[in-house]
Amino acid sequence: MLVDVLDHLVRGIVSHPDDVQIRNKPLRRGLLLEVRVHPDDLGRVIGRSGRTATALRTVTKALSDGKPVRVDVVDVDRGR
Amino acid sequence: MSDTEAREPAGAETMPQTEAGDQPTTDTAEDRSARVAETLNRLEEEGEVAADYLEELLDIADLDGDIDIDVENGRASVSVIAEGQAERDLRRLVGQRGEVLDALQDLTRLAVQSRTGDRSRLMLDIAGHRAHQKLRLREVGARACQEVKDSGESVRMDPMSAFERKVIHDVVAEKGLVSESEGEDPQRRVVIFPAAG
Numbered sequence A: 001m002l003v004d005v006l007d008h009l010v011r012g013i014v015s016h017p018d019d020v021q022i023r024n025k026p027l028r029r030g031l032l033l034e035v036r037v038h039p040d041d042l043g044r045v046i047g048r049s050g051r052t053a054t055a056l057r058t059v060t061k062a063l064s065d066g067k068p069v070r071v072d073v074v075d076v077d078r079g080r
Numbered sequence B: 001m002s003d004t005e006a007r008e009p010a011g012a013e014t015m016p017q018t019e020a021g022d023q024p025t026t027d028t029a030e031d032r033s034a035r036v037a038e039t040l041n042r043l044e045e046e047g048e049v050a051a052d053y054l055e056e057l058l059d060i061a062d063l064d065g066d067i068d069i070d071v072e073n074g075r076a077s078v079s080v081i082a083e084g085q086a087e088r089d090l091r092r093l094v095g096q097r098g099e100v101l102d103a104l105q106d107l108t109r110l111a112v113q114s115r116t117g118d119r120s121r122l123m124l125d126i127a128g129h130r131a132h133q134k135l136r137l138r139e140v141g142a143r144a145c146q147e148v149k150d151s152g153e154s155v156r157m158d159p160m161s162a163f164e165r166k167v168i169h170d171v172v173a174e175k176g177l178v179s180e181s182e183g184e185d186p187q188r189r190v191v192i193f194p195a196a197g
Helices: A002-011 A039-046 A048-062 B008-014 B029-061 B084-093 B099-116 B129-151 B162-174
Strands: A021-026 A031-036 A069-073 B066-072 B075-081 B123-126 B155-159 B178-182 B189-193
Touching: A002 A021, A002 A031, A002 A048, A002 B029, A039 A048, A039 A069, A048 A069, A048 B084, A048 B099, B029 B066, B029 B075, B029 B099, B075 B084, B084 B099, B084 B123, B099 B123, B123 B129, B129 B155, B129 B162, B129 B189, B162 B178, B162 B189
Parallel strands: A031 A069, B075 B123
Antiparallel strands: A021 A031, B066 B075, B155 B189, B178 B189
């Protein structure tokens, strides 16, 4: 469910929704969600001073039923 | 995003002498009403795009809520409402101090911007949070105004969000006093001054 939530939130705010990918990596405690978007949309998803990335984290965590969740926006250009 | 609260609150209702009718202008009444209709259309469209974005979120998160779209003070206003248990569930999207609501409002504005191409100043409310908060804040603002009137000295309010500051500015204007915001977020706060002259 959280993957779908984040996927929807991100798709709605980018210019290339078809290039949005959310990867779900279980961590020892909780969950890591990796967000990949079209390079042109990277600034949009991060926002000024990271404000949009923070908003994505805040809403996703609010729906995680208290489980620890990390949301990382991955800069594809810089490898991984 | 820059601070959008600015000083617009004082204008609209409390200073009738600045009404558009007094401005030297060459456009006709038809031009003006066409422009008003166009703005209204644009704001209603904003509300609809926002409602789509939010409705799908509720669906995915398995939350129930009705979405109301309105236009208020030149902004699109979208409220997600429910009753009973559904309302309590919705409060997950508000958060302890409204931080989730503010985050979702940011994202909803961006969603509108990506569809319409225009910057949006849409207001989002969930489970009546802002409506209740506004009532409480108006009381706080009214008490502070009374203090300024009684003492003749300015009063500095606690640091507040842009939304909260706007509510205070509005109350101050209604009470015939003057207010300004000072400092930087998250320490930005309203200062209320005695009426000039």
